[in-house]
Amino acid sequence: MKTKIKNVIKKIPGVFYIRDKIKFLDFNSDKVFFLKNYMYSNVITKEKIEYEMILEIHKLEKGFAVVNPRPFGIDKVKKIINCIRKYENNNFKSGFAYNLAYSSLEEYKKFYEEKEWTETEQYKLVSDFMNNAKEYIYIPVGAYDLNKSDFIEDSKIDFDKFLSSRKSIRNFADKKLEAEDITKAVNTAIKSPSACNRQMCKVYYIDNVDNKKVVEKYAQGLGLFDLTNANYFVITFDVAANYFVGERNQGWFNAGLFSMNFVNALHSLGIGSCFIQFGNSFKEEEEFKKLLNIPSSERVAVIITAGYYDEVSRIPYSTRKDISEIYRVR
Numbered sequence: 001m002k003t004k005i006k007n008v009i010k011k012i013p014g015v016f017y018i019r020d021k022i023k024f025l026d027f028n029s030d031k032v033f034f035l036k037n038y039m040y041s042n043v044i045t046k047e048k049i050e051y052e053m054i055l056e057i058h059k060l061e062k063g064f065a066v067v068n069p070r071p072f073g074i075d076k077v078k079k080i081i082n083c084i085r086k087y088e089n090n091n092f093k094s095g096f097a098y099n100l101a102y103s104s105l106e107e108y109k110k111f112y113e114e115k116e117w118t119e120t121e122q123y124k125l126v127s128d129f130m131n132n133a134k135e136y137i138y139i140p141v142g143a144y145d146l147n148k149s150d151f152i153e154d155s156k157i158d159f160d161k162f163l164s165s166r167k168s169i170r171n172f173a174d175k176k177l178e179a180e181d182i183t184k185a186v187n188t189a190i191k192s193p194s195a196c197n198r199q200m201c202k203v204y205y206i207d208n209v210d211n212k213k214v215v216e217k218y219a220q221g222l223g224l225f226d227l228t229n230a231n232y233f234v235i236t237f238d239v240a241a242n243y244f245v246g247e248r249n250q251g252w253f254n255a256g257l258f259s260m261n262f263v264n265a266l267h268s269l270g271i272g273s274c275f276i277q278f279g280n281s282f283k284e285e286e287e288f289k290k291l292l293n294i295p296s297s298e299r300v301a302v303i304i305t306a307g308y309y310d311e312v313s314r315i316p317y318s319t320r321k322d323i324s325e326i327y328r329v330r
């Protein structure tokens with residue numbers, strides 16, 4: 001009966017066109033979502049102020065790294081002070097970005113004193129503000145020198161061999177993931193670069209049985225998996241970190257970098273994994289986030305299945321293209 005109805009519907013002129021039009025409405029949902037949640041959208045949230053702080057701190061930090069610096073950063077320190085005030089007026093609980101914001105002003109003041117730029121407007125502004133600073137924890141900020149020999153020493157591994165030994169894994173050993181290994185892998189992934197150091201990605205380890213079922217229901221690419229010992233991670237990014245329309249795809253890119261490092265870190269710990277694309281509709285993504293209690297301003301970038309390597313893993317060849325097909329010189 002169902003097939004009969006489907007066949008009748010298929011014959012209606014324009015039905016596919018309308019179906020595709022409806023599906024493509026998700027692009028509009030992306031736009032509406034971005035405008036509702038990005039850094040300068042109407043509602044003030046703790047996260048938005050924190051991302052703004054980190055953004056401005058990062059711009060300021062680059063001033064510390066200039067070889068022959070001149071007085072710099074007046075706009076940035078004004079914005080940082082403004083963010084701290086907003087944060088305190090809203091009584092948000094102090095966290096990393098807040099401590100970093102105060103630390104950056106402390107470092108800025110010190111730097112200006114060392115350079116004897118104490119007559120400048122920005123020095124006086126920061127100095128006055130810091131006289132009434134609330135309690136904060138100092139976090140290293142500014143710039144430092146790293147020797148070439150350190151780079152060379154610390155990067156001495158056979159990187160190609162390591163990367164070539166990672167494969168997408170679709171069956172896993174019967175062993176629960178150790179919390180210590182997960183922490184290690186996340187700590188490695190945290191070292192991934194991110195736009196203006198905003199660190200907009202989050203990792204959700206799906207440990208609860210019901211939540212695992214949610215992942216299995218929504219993930220579309222689990223078809224060929226042996227899910228018996230599968231563990232799941234969901235990688236998201238927060239649109240609150242993005243500050244203008246040019247950053248509309250920033251989160252996806254940052255999540256890609258983050259996820260790749262996470263997966264490689266898992267691999268270094270004897271944990272195999274496979275990305276599972278989140279090819280769901282916008283509506284499904286909203287449902288998924290609700291069920292897993294993921295904050296509303298985050299987007300789901302990808303799901304990762306993982307588990308310790310089993311004695312044998314069956315691997316599709318996934319042969320790569322020849323370099324001549326992908327490398328161009330212009």
Ligand SMILES: Cc1cc2nc3c(=O)[nH]c(=O)nc-3n(C[C@H](O)[C@H](O)[C@H](O)COP(=O)(O)O)c2cc1C
Pocket residue numbers: 166167168169220221222224274275276277302318
């Ligand atoms: C973003 C992304 C999404 C993927 N989604 C799926 C998926 O849904 N199901 C699956 O079995 N594999 C998935 N994969 C794994 C790819 O098929 C695999 O990475 C590719 O064939 C290369 O193989 P390798 O990872 O073993 O080198 C995905 C990979 C990426 C990077």
